[in-house]
Structure formats: structure tokens, C-alpha cells
Amino acid sequence: MDFKYTNDFVSNFWSMYVVVISLVGIIGCGVFLWMQGSVKHNPGQTTGHVWDETLAEYSNPLPNWWRWMFYITVVFALVYLVLFPGLGTFNGKLDWTARGQYDAEMKKADEQYAPIFNKFLKQDIMTVAANPEAKEMGQRLFLTYCAQCHGSDAKGAKGFPNLTDSDWMWGGTPDKIKETITKGHDAVMTPKGTKPDMDAEQVKDVVAYVRSLSGLSSDSIRAQRGKELYPQACAACHGPEAKGNQDAGYPNLTDKVWLYGSSEAEMIYGVTNGRINRMPAWGDFLGEAKVHLLTAYVWGLGGGVKPAPVIAPAAAEQSGTAGTPVGAVVPPRQETN
């Protein structure tokens, strides 16, 4: 704990200003009260002024118990200023700081919980995902840090991906999920793709073609025209077969999962204006152990993809995808939450 509280001001003047105001204020209150002891009062008699027939005030003195109570606060304030930081840059005899207290509490918590986290950190993601205790911890972490966007059921919302299906923007293997959580991702769809001179009709044509790829209703004549525009406008990112590319976060347009909804208006808006989206990076904030547990939890939600077998890397390359959808491989846990 080498952090030392000094003060928040760049100039020493403000430190002195605080010292003077504090001390003059505190001592001034005490002196003022002490002086009031000599004021003459006439208990039981009014001050002699009457307003509106009945409004008058007696001339009674300050109660002694209140005066002593106030003296005690004056003494307390002076003792406090000796013990705790309060007078400008003076740190107080106890060397207490809010930051120090926070660090001490975090250290204590780390010591208490580190063994539990470390136990899971040493395990493989799929093993952790199968552990009920880890799943519970993962869910708590998810509900605190992820649920705001992805929803408490992890099913996402418009613009926030569903984490329970087998469709992944950036890959669904344990490593890929961990990378996504740790480093975050920025995704940009440029307006009108790679063909910025498209007019509104051409945008509709492209949208009709894209809709036809996943069996959504579309005008077949427009779709035909759109098919001719597709290689120029979209293929550079989404691929000639519109299957996307998970390594770069380009969505697959042939499945039935639509991040911003499948209505024609929404898609025309997206193609016309482009999209910008961001998954924040959590690595520095949460630390590796918590990210590990979160990865296991998200992977185990039902959409996790098994990593390609390490023994045969060539086979994985040939297959052209990062892994196999979970439908093909029995996931470790199929519980609903």
C-alpha cells in the first residue's frame, strides 16, 4: 500500500485555505458559545416585542446540556483533525485513507476468495462448466456484469446478442469466448457496405436478396437484382456465400438469427446507415479468474462450441469452421436457468 493521500489541489494555497477555514470555523464556534455565557437573560419574560397580537418570544437562555453537547463537538472536531486527514495536506496521525481502507478490504477479500477462484482457474473451461458450484458463481457474475445488456436469461435484446443459441459472432469455442470477454470487440458495418453509391432502390434490392437467403419473405424480382449487387456491396465482409466470418466478427446472413430484428424496415435501415456495436473489454476490470468462470458459464448456456480436437489440426482447417455446433456434440450440461 504505497498510495499516500496528499491532497486534491495543485497549489499549496488551497491547502492553507482549507486549514484556516476549518480551524477558524471550529474555534470560532467554541469562542462564540463561550461568549454567550455572559449574555444577560430574563427567564420567563418576553423580549417586549409583539407581532400580530400574539407573536412574542421569551428571553430564556441556551440550555446548558446543548451548550456542552456543542463544546463536545468542538473538541471532537479538533481530535478528529489530529487523527484523520482533514487539514489540507496533513495526513493525520493514524495515516488513514479511504483508498487505503478500500485496498485493505480488497486484499482481505482476495485472500479469502483466491483459493476458490484459483481452483477453477487451473481447470479446463469445459470441466468448469460441468461443475455446479462454478456454474452458480458464474451466474452471479453474469447477473452482475453481463445481464444489463445480454439480459438476466442471457437471451439478449435488439443489438445485444443472444448467448444461449449456437450462433456466434466471434466464435463459440472456450478460447474465443474468453477472448471476447477479456478484450471486448468493436464491430462496424459501413453504410451501404462496400458500394457507397447505392441508391435507396438498390438498397431495397440487396435487402430482398439477403432476406431470400434465410427464407424470409421477399420480392423475387428485387432479390434477383440484389443478387447482382451483392458481390460488390456485401461479399467483401460477409463472404460470397453470405456465411460471414467469425474471426473478424462478420455475421452469417444465411441463418435465421438477426441481431437487430428481421423486419425489412430494420434491415433497410441497417444497410443504409450502417451499424456500430461494441462489447466492452472486461479483462482488466474482472481479472482472469472471474473471466474464466464467466467463460465457462456462457459456454455452458447451451450454445457452446467444442474446440477442434488438438490431435488433428489439419482436419479442423479443412472443415473451414472453428468448431462444430453443439447440436452435434452433447454439451456438458443442458440445464435451463
Next chain:
Amino acid sequence: MTEELDASKTGHSDGPPLSFVAGAPLALVETGLIRAHAFAALAGLIIAASFGTVAAIKLVQPDFLSGQVWSTWGSIRANHTQGIIFGWLSNAFLSFLYFAVPRLGGRPVTSRRLGWSLFALWNFGVVLLGWVLVSVNLPNYFWAIKPLEWTEFPLAVTCVTEFCLVLMALQFIPPLARKPNNDGIYVSSWYIIGGLVFTMLAFPVGSLVPLLVPGAIGAAFSGLWIHDAVGLYVTPLVLAIAYFVFPVRTGQPIYSHFLSMIGFWLLFFSYPLNGTHHYVYSAIPMDTQRAAIAASIITGFDVILVVLNLMMSLRGQASLVRRDLPLRFVWTGVVMYLVVSLQGSLQALMPVQRYVHFTDWVIGHSHLAMLGFATFVTLGGVAHLCQRTAGCRYHHGYLNLAYWLILGGLTIMFVDLTIAGLIQGQLWIDGAPWMESVRASQPYWLVRAASAVPILLGFVAFILGTTIRDENRRVDTNRHVPLLAAPTAQASHG
């Protein structure tokens, strides 16, 4: 619409105060303005409380009234808090000021025409315009909701508000401060002068400066209005009502002039820094946080003194507090003042604050302040002036019903929110997921929403009680000054 008061009732300096000198100089009380502001206040109370109820229901049923800009939680909440301070309390204060200032200063307010302009400007230019603009939230810096707590009304409305606050000072301070006609300024007058001057200065500091100084420093400035609205505007004017109503209802002087003065000066000495205690544990300089905490503690000591002074003024009048409704309303408010202020002083301490920060405990605290303290005292003040204004009377039965309904609803809401706050604080300190604290809060939010029913019914009963005449009951239960300001046949013609 002008009622002429007998000189003796204004405490004119010539002759003994209780004499009925015929032909003495007359003080003018603007009865029309008293009534106009009182009705606007009660309408504002019902509307603002309804906004609050909708916000409470939305926490239980998020889809209730959803889908419109005006009915989103954020805009409903802003309309609730702004409606309470500008629609309800400010109008009630103005009504009381038109009643009390001529009596305290011995001369009429500065101008009747200014009074009606202020009435129109305040209610149409601040309250209604503010509600409408918050509801539609236009996409323009000048007309959109201001993202600053307790001053959410758009910048355009803020400018009108500040102008009105200056007009208020011009209207009420000169009659009180120009050479008082019996060589003294009563403690209520001190509070009125102090409150109006400080509000005029504190409002732009908290609601304009943060727009120019963004970030955490701006937030520290906005804290100055968040809490000074309570401490330098609501508290002084509410205490002015309490210091006015207590001696009038009991016919007994205030316990100590010396305590009154210490209480007044200590409030204005310690309160300005209090606001920043909303930002304890946030990214503002530690010196600023500590100053705010110290100021909060001193304020607690001051409140003990003020409440002591008021309570000692009621010595020997316990039965009157039970019988006399305006006195009972004000007395209850003063008791809540002590409770809420000691709670507030404790809450500002860092060990307590880290536990309750952002929890519903704070919401319970603010309702105890604005409903328990300010609204109870102000309702008592309105009941009092209603009884002492020509052509108005209150209905004892309805007002008694209103008292118990509001007190019951407030007690349920305060206890419920305090428990909810403790549970939320405990869950967060334990590191439980956010959703768990939401689930744990749900039953408490349901009770809180239900507590709105007695409160709203109580407000309705109060309005009925001030508009329906009770012919069967002797209206003035005050034994000591039964004739005071009772309207004569000639005076009530307006």
C-alpha cells in the same frame, strides 16, 4: 378581494399591542392571492403525488403506462419531484407569505400587480410549462429535460424560475426589512428573508453552474442545489410557518428569542455545504466530502436546538395539540423534522453512507423530509390561514381524516423503504448480484406503491376539508384568542 385588517392585529408600534385603536393605519392582506396560491398548491400536490404514484407502480409493473415519452419512468420521476417543490410547496409558501408578511411587517406586500404577475408566471411559466416540456422532452438543449437532480425542468424554465425567485424577494423582503414598525424582526421574518435571499442565490449555483462545469466538479455544484432546495428554501419557509402557527394557536410566546436566533444563524452558517454530502464516496475532492459531512453534523445539532425551542413553546398545551388541527399538523411536522434531520446527519457519516448509498433508504429519508416535515407543516399552515381568511373555513372531520390517512401512509412508506434500503445495502456489500437485490426489493416496492393509496386519499380529504364548510362545529378551537382575525361582516364582502 382585499381584506382590511385591524391595526391591532398587525402589531403596530403605537399603543399597546392588544388595543383596538379605531382609525389606526391599516395593513392590506391580498386575500385573492392567498386563495389563488392555496388552490394552485393543492392542485399541484395532487398532480405531483399522482406522478409519484405512477413512478412507484412502474417499479412493480414495468409495463404500466409504457410506450410513450411522457410516461417513461425518468420523465415521470422528474415531474414528481419538480411538481412537489415548485407546484405544491412553492405555491403553498406564497399563499402563506401573502397571509403572514403583512401581519409580520405591518405593511402590505410590495405590489398587488406584481403578485398576480408572479402567480401567472410561476404557475404557467414554471410549473405547467415545466411539466409539459419534461413530458415531451424536445430535442433541444434549451427545451429538453436537464439531466440534473432536483432541477430537471428544462433550461428555459430554469430562467423563468430564477426570475420569479428574484420577484419573490422583491415582493416580500421590503415589507419585512424596511424599518420594522416595532423595532424588531420576528424569527419567522428572519427565516423568510434568509430563505428568499439564499434561494435566489443557490438556485443558479446548482442548476446553471453544472452546465458550464461538466463532470464530477459540476456534480458537486449540483449537490449545492439538490440539498439547498431542502435546507435553504423549504426548511426556512417551513420553519417560518411553524414559528408563526405555534404562538398564534397557543397564545403563548416562543420559548427563547436567543435560541431562535442561534437556530437561524447556525442553519444558514452550516447548511450551504450540506448538499455535497450526496457525493460522498464519489470522484470529488476528499476535502469537499469531509466539509459536507462536518456541515451535516453541525446541522443536526442546530435542528435539535430549533426543535427544542419550538417544543418548549408548547409547554402545558398538550391537549390543545390533540384538539387543534392546524397545530397538530405543524407539531407532527416538527417532530418529523427532528427525526429526519438526525437521520440525515447520521447518514452523511461515511460508515453509514457506504451502507445506504443508492438504496431505497435514501428514498424513505427524502419522503420523511418532504412529506413528513415540509408537507405536514405546510398543510397545517394552509389550514391555519384558511381559517383566518375571509370566506374560508376548514372542515374539522375531513381534515382529521386527512391527518390520519397521510400519517398512516407515510409511516408505511417510510418503514417499508428503510427496511428495503437495509436489505439492498446488505446484499450489495455481500457482493450479491444486482438482480438478486432487485428480486429482494419487489415485495417492498409493492408495499410502497400501496402506501400511495392512503396518502392520495388523505390529500383528497384535505382538499375537501378546505373547500367544504363545516356549519355544525365551532371552527376556532383556540381558547386564548378566539376573536383574532375572525372576519367581520364588512370584511368578508370581497
